[in-house]
Amino acid sequence: MLEELKRFEAEVDTALKGVKDPEGLEQLRLRFLGRKGRINEFFKRLGRLPVEERPKVGKILNQLKARIESTIASRRSELKEQEVPRIDLTLPGRMGWVGHPNPLSLVIDEIIDFFVGLGFTVEFGPEIETDWYNFEALNIPPYHPSREMFSSFYLGDELLLRSHTSPVQIRVMERKGVPIRFIAPGPVYRVDKFDATHSPFFYQIEGLYVDQEVSFAELKGDLEAFAKHIFGESVRVRFFPSYFPFTEPSAEMSISCPICQGKGCRVCGDSGWLEILGCGMVHPNVFKSVGIDPDRYQGYAFGLGAERIAMIKYIIGDIRLFYENDFRFLDQFR
Numbered sequence: 001m002l003e004e005l006k007r008f009e010a011e012v013d014t015a016l017k018g019v020k021d022p023e024g025l026e027q028l029r030l031r032f033l034g035r036k037g038r039i040n041e042f043f044k045r046l047g048r049l050p051v052e053e054r055p056k057v058g059k060i061l062n063q064l065k066a067r068i069e070s071t072i073a074s075r076r077s078e079l080k081e082q083e084v085p086r087i088d089l090t091l092p093g094r095m096g097w098v099g100h101p102n103p104l105s106l107v108i109d110e111i112i113d114f115f116v117g118l119g120f121t122v123e124f125g126p127e128i129e130t131d132w133y134n135f136e137a138l139n140i141p142p143y144h145p146s147r148e149m150f151s152s153f154y155l156g157d158e159l160l161l162r163s164h165t166s167p168v169q170i171r172v173m174e175r176k177g178v179p180i181r182f183i184a185p186g187p188v189y190r191v192d193k194f195d196a197t198h199s200p201f202f203y204q205i206e207g208l209y210v211d212q213e214v215s216f217a218e219l220k221g222d223l224e225a226f227a228k229h230i231f232g233e234s235v236r237v238r239f240f241p242s243y244f245p246f247t248e249p250s251a252e253m254s255i256s257c258p259i260c261q262g263k264g265c266r267v268c269g270d271s272g273w274l275e276i277l278g279c280g281m282v283h284p285n286v287f288k289s290v291g292i293d294p295d296r297y298q299g300y301a302f303g304l305g306a307e308r309i310a311m312i313k314y315i316i317g318d319i320r321l322f323y324e325n326d327f328r329f330l331d332q333f334r
C-alpha cells in the first residue's frame with residue numbers, strides 16, 4: 001500500500017500542477033478528498049492492514065491528506081490572482097480632459113480679430129447701468145416710445161441691467177475723448193421669453209468710429225468687409241433704412257443667406273436675406289451729451305447680436321444650446 005500511496009502522490013502533484021481554472025480544481029478536490037474520493041478509499045483499506053502497520057500508514061495517509069488540502073488552497077489563490085487583472089492592452093488610453101471655447105466665444109473672438117485688424121481697440125462697460133447711460137445720453141428721453149424696444153430689468157428707479165452695449169459708446173467717449181475707434185463685446189439683458197430664438201440674456205458687440213471725416217460710405221465698406229470675413233467672400237450685403245434714436249440716418253444690414261446663397265430656404269424664411277445688425281451715423285445729440293462738437297466730428301456706430309451671427313455661421317437652430325453646456329453640442333466646436 002505504501003507503494004501505491006507514492007504513485008498516488010505523484011499523480012496528485014501532476015494533476016494539481018496542470019489544472020487551469022477554478023472549476024477544474026474543484027473537480028480534482030472532489031476526486032481526491034471527497035466523501036467517495038481516493039483518500040477515503042485508502043482510509044477504508046487501512047482497517048484491513050495488519051495491526052502493526054496501521055499507525056505508520058495511517059500517519060502517512062493523514063500527512064498526505066493535509067498536503068493535498070494545502071496545495072489545493074494555494075492553487076486556488078494562484079488561479080484567482082491570474083484571473084483578476086485582465087488588462088485589455090488594445091483599449092485606447094484615457095486622455096487628459098482639455099477644455100475648449102464655447103462656439104459663441106469663437107465667433108466673438110473672430111469678430112474682435114477682424115475689427116482689431118482695422119485698428120479698433122476693445123473696450124468694456126458695466127452690466128449694471130444708470131438710466132442716463134443706457135437711455136438719456138443716447139437720445140432716448142423718459143417716455144420716448146423707443147424705450148419699449150428695451151423692456152428692461154430694473155434694479156430700483158435709477159439702475160438697470162443694460163439692455164444694449166450702446167452705453168459703452170458714452171462711457172468710452174467720456175473717458176478717452178475723440179477721435180476713437182473701438183468695439184465693445186458683452187452681455188445684455190431684456191425682458192423676453194426663453195425659447196429657440198429668444199433669450200433674456202445674450203451677447204452684443206458694439207462698434208464706434210468717430211473722427212473728423214467719417215462717412216456713411218466707410219460704414220458700408222467696413223461692414224461689408226466684416227460680413228465677407230465672417231461668412232465668406234461670396235456673401236452680399238444690403239442696407240435698408242431703419243430707426244434708432246442714437247443714429248441718424250439709421251440702417252439695418254442684411255446678408256444674402258449663406259446657407260442657400262440667397263435662393264430662399266428655411267433658415268432665411270424663403271426671403272434669401274438675413275438681417276444681422278443695426279447701424280447708422282452717430283446722432284448729434286449723442287455727441288452733445290458727452291460735450292463733443294457735432295459740427296467738427298462725425299462717426300458711425302453699429303450693434304450686433306453675437307448669438308445670431310454664430311447661429312447663421314454654424315447653422316444652429318436653438319439659441320439655448322449656447323448656455324446649456326451640453327457636451328454633445330459643445331464638442332462639435334473644438
Ligand code: PHE
Nearest residue numbers: 164166244278279301302303
Ligand atoms: N443698440 C442697438 C440695439 O440694441 C443696436 C445699434 C447699435 C444700432 C449702434 C445702431 C448703432 O438694437
